[in-house]
Structures are given as structure tokens and as C-alpha cells.
Amino acid sequence: MATTSTARTAPSVTGHPADRLLDAIERVGSPVCVGIDPVWSKLPAVLRRSLPEVVGIQRFSEGVVDAVAGRAAAVKLQSACFERYGAEGFAALAAVAARARSRDLVVILDAKRGDIGVSAEHYAEAARGRFDADWTTVNGYLGPEGFAPFRRGRGAFVLVRTSNPDGGLVQSLRLDDGRTVAEAVAEMVAKAGDESVGASGFSDVGAVVGATHPADAAALRRRMPRQIFLVPGFGAQGGSADDVRACFRGDGRGAVITASRSVIFAFEPESEHWIDAVAEAAARFRAEVAEVVRAPR
């Protein structure tokens, strides 16, 4: 047996998860989320020289949390980047999540889990009990029972339309009623989500919608008026301001724009002041997206 010291975090949240996320957006003045996808080869040299790999990944991620606190509403933690280090990586992920929560950041666990029955319950228990995640990304291919356990005071972002090159192979297939598969998944999400809508008017079931298909995003927005869209792909992954505009409702609410590499790796490899550089990149990202939201439509 391993002898890890991972304390189980006592769940600490109150209120509806959509309201908590919208409150955080209000607080920082821009609907932005920073994706923490740490990769050892891209870390600052000062960490790479002095630390074992998984320790470096944790320290770097904690530094990013400190840099973006007060500038971003949420952080999205990429589970894969930690899981590749096994049990130690799992412990590091829990530590980073706890640090984010202590800095008043909404924690989105980007785990893309998707199972049923007792397995789905267990995954949800991990997201809640180990990482104290406000929201978890999940795959909807198995239907609403795959994401139901991730609700109950927390939120689930269901993959609806992803921006990767292969994403359309399944998601853009055309049904006999004229909808795409992604649009059918969107309607399933909207229907399931109506069971729990917060004071903000948004549901505890949100949708992952990639930033590089603005026409698709507009069609999905119409089908999911009460879903918060989690929109990855801003910046390094190719999404522009125009691409993300379609993800918002007419009132400028309802989407959280995520940037990862363009913020967290915004430093020179040899810089000693990498945290400052990340903080500046986060501030620029916040301002840029705030401008998109304010722009007349």
C-alpha cells in the first residue's frame, strides 16, 4: 500500500453551482477561466532545475493559481496532466484544487468522465470528496444518468461540441430530423438541466462548446438558454473574440471563456519572474474578454 497523506477535503460549498460561478464572474468583472494544463517540458527553468517532476508540476500549478486569483473567475484543472504521475499526481491535483479554493477561485475539474451506475457515483465522489470541485466536465454519450451523480450541489459541464479537428466526425452527423448529433445532445442537456436552475436563471448542467465554430455555437445557444457554456480554445488553440461572442446570451451572460497555454506559459523559460508574467497574461485575457462581452451585437 501507498502511504499517502492526502487528506480528504471536507466539502465546503453552499448555494447553487451556477450562482456561485456567476457570482465569481461578477466579482472579477469578466467571464474568464484559466486552464491549468501543466506540462513538465514547458515549466520555468527555475523549477525544472531544482525539483522532481511531480513536485515541479504542483509548485508551478500553485504559482499559476496565485497569479490568476482575483483576475479569473475560475480555474479548470486538467486531470490528465496530473494522473500521468499516478498516485503522486492525484495528490498534487488535490493540493492544487485546495489552493484554488482558498484563493476564492471556482474549481472546474476537467476530467471528462463518463460512466453509469455505481461507477458514475464513484467518479462523482472523487470529484466532490477528493478535489472539492464545483464543476466537473463529463461525457454525455451514455445519457443523463452518466452525469446525474455529478450534480447534487455541484455542476456538470457536458461535452456538446468540441473544437478538435476530429470533433465533427460524430458531433456533426446529421439526424433524420435535421438536427446534428451535437444539437440533439444539447437538447438532452437542456431538458435534464431544467431540473435544477439557480436564482441566476442558469442550470447546474452546463455545456462544453468549442470556440472555433461560431455558427454551431449560436445554434447551440438557442437550444440551451439556461446552460452556462464552458468555452475552451481561446488564444493558443485558435479561437478569436468573434468566435466566442456567439456563446453568450443576448444579455452578455452565460459563458465562461477558457485560455490555457496562452496564459500559463506566458513567460520566457529562463525568467525568474514567471508568476508576474502569468499574472499579466491573465489580466490581459480578462480585459480582452470583458471587451468582447461589452461590444454591441
Added chain:
Amino acid sequence: MATTSTARTAPSVTGHPADRLLDAIERVGSPVCVGIDPVWSKLPAVLRRSLPEVVGIQRFSEGVVDAVAGRAAAVKLQSACFERYGAEGFAALAAVAARARSRDLVVILDAKRGDIGVSAEHYAEAARGRFDADWTTVNGYLGPEGFAPFRRGRGAFVLVRTSNPDGGLVQSLRLDDGRTVAEAVAEMVAKAGDESVGASGFSDVGAVVGATHPADAAALRRRMPRQIFLVPGFGAQGGSADDVRACFRGDGRGAVITASRSVIFAFEPESEHWIDAVAEAAARFRAEVAEVVRAPR
């Protein structure tokens, strides 16, 4: 930081993953896999009385591995049941996987991961480097780039048609060309899988096909002649011998039937001899499925 002692397993396999699985089936004389989905409340009283929860989960799973070795071709390890215990659970899962490999069982990691780019690479690295898994279950909603990293000497079972009540909500939608979504995913899987076919004639991309929709299974079999079907749901989950027959090719090959609860919990809670009871249940399961394969069609 946690101070786990999880040694990183040196990958140890050679040959094509489909050939390895079919060889194991040949060796035990029946295409059966035992699903290890341990749940604390169902463990033998003798373990529950004396051990902390995650230690009990590990010991139980190792006992199941010993009981089914030589009787099953493979074990399917349900990642969720371990992940719920955080870093310690991750370490326990690695230990159980190592035990299974040492007993000549093919290791199927039931993780249902699904991501893209560097995240998919990291998940695949975890499956390979931490758990030394021969095969991993993955979700195909993001397209072939989501499961490509899980290949390279290992195999990926892509979710095509699941047997849960909600499974049809997306998977049975009808496309404008008459196919269901599951059938379209099947063709995507077959096409991607053709890139790597072993000496056995089967691909390193397989398909998860639930046991409770025989008509669906037959339609999927026609579309995926070179895919090994991983068929959960035999026994406790409702699938019968007739239900699974349609998953095999005409030559009686090409499917691996999985039973979980009906084998691993086949003991009286107070029994001291629970390992013997699991071994007997595995032997019955092996004989029952061998009968299905031999039956004239």
C-alpha cells in the same frame, strides 16, 4: 506532497494487443473476462472487520485476481472504484493491475477516458506507464484522435453501444442516412482500426457493446468484422446467453464476455472461504460462455 511508493511499472508486453487477448482466450478455453468493481459494503466481513477501507478494497481485488487466474482470460478493472479513494486508491489500482499481470491475465483498464491532444496523451501514458494496461476503455465522442494515443502496442475499446437505460438517448438516434449514431461510431471505429490488425485478424481498436440489445449487436458485428467486442452486462446486469451470442463472429471468435458482480460477490458475507466461492463462480461463468460459443447458430 504525498510520499507514495508507487513504483512505475516497466511496460512489459510484446506483440499485437488483439493477438495477446485471443491467445489468453485460447489458453483458458473460453472468452471470458471478470470485471473487478469492488464496493466496500459488499466485501467479505472478514476483510471489513480488520482493514481500513482502501486496504480492504485492494486485498479483496487481489484475492479476486488469484481466484479467477487460469479461469478467465482477462480482468477488467473499474477505475472509478479505486479513484474514489484518491491517491491511495490510485496506488491500490496499480497494485491490483500488477498482480493480474503476474497471474497471466490480460489487463483491461475500464477508465472510459476521452480527451484530445496532450490530455489524451497523458491519459494514455497513465494507462500504459502506471497500470501497464493491455487495453483501455475510451469514449469516441471526440473522434479517433481521442483514442489514438491508447494504441501503440496496446488496445482501445471504444464505447459504441451501452446497455444502460439512458444509453439509447444518444446512441440510438437515427441519422439521415438510416444508420443509428452507434452504427456510425462503429464504422468510424472499424475504419480507424484497420490501421493495425494483428495476425489473429483482429484490430487494436475494439468496441464496447452491451449485452442486452442482441439485434443491435448483430448490426454492429456486421459493421465491425475485425473488432473484438467487449461485452459487459452478463449475469447480474441482465444479459443472457442468447443476448451475447450475436456479439461473436460466425467462427465463434471476436468477443470477450464480462461478468462482474455475479462472480466477484458470489459468496456469503460471513464466509471465510470467499476466494473459493469466487473461483467456483468464475469456473461456472467460463463453462457457461464456452457453451454459448460452441452452440450451433
